[in-house]
Amino acid sequence: MRHIYSGKVREIYSDGADLLLVASDRVSVYDVVLPTPIPDKGALLTQLSVWWFAELADVAPNHLISATDVPAELAGRAMRCRRLDMVPFECIARGYLAGSGLREYSATGAISGVELPPGLAEGSRLPEPIFTPTTKVSDGGHDAPATFAQVAAEVGVETAESLRALTLEVYRRGAERAAAGGIIVADTKLEFGHSPDGVLTLADEVLTPDSSRFWPADEWQPGRPQHAYDKQFVRDWAAGTGWDKKPPAPELPADVVTATRARYVDAYEKLTGTVWRG
16 A cells, blocks of 8 residues: 555555545645544545445446545545546535525626626525536645536536536435535535546536535525534634734633534535434
């Protein structure tokens, strides 16, 4: 087993023909890793992704080989995965107005070139889910909005159309399943790659609190910030400290760590219908 990459949250190892994706307890906001870990976060992200890969197996093939055939010291937080030729875009589906999408809409009336009706407020449900890809950059950089035309120019129209269709269907299925647990999936980020035989394959993590905005359905109210099951809670805390969003990041207080972990656990339990025993 050979270490080949360190990301903001994940470590990647080469193990023969396979890759091992290991989720740490690190948390990042504004593209900066904070010095304070969130206990169990890596295991929660891994186990939730494994659950979603099974739930979505009929929508898209995925890169997961095994979540149990991993070294003992990585058990619970590692996935053995197929190697893929990754698509150079992050595929984002949005069903509600929030985050960078809200900022872009407020400035232009559109997100990633998709025109939206006027008068939408923060937290508004969109008329229908939209595909809003971004460029994919290395750690330390900032993703930038991309239009469907830009994706098509880079990967070809057929692949771009498949990416859009798969992203929106994963979002639709995920949002429907989450709604049964009382959770709104406001948006989600997906990654895809091509298998050696050219099949578009779902990769990385899927519908986790790190890659999605989860809101409690019974508290949703457009026109204001929403309660978040995801790391938006940490973003909000960090924004209130006066930190300039550049390294080094501030330490998280114990109460923020506890509350953030509780949100991750709550999301896991509501989505899967099982008690977290990590």
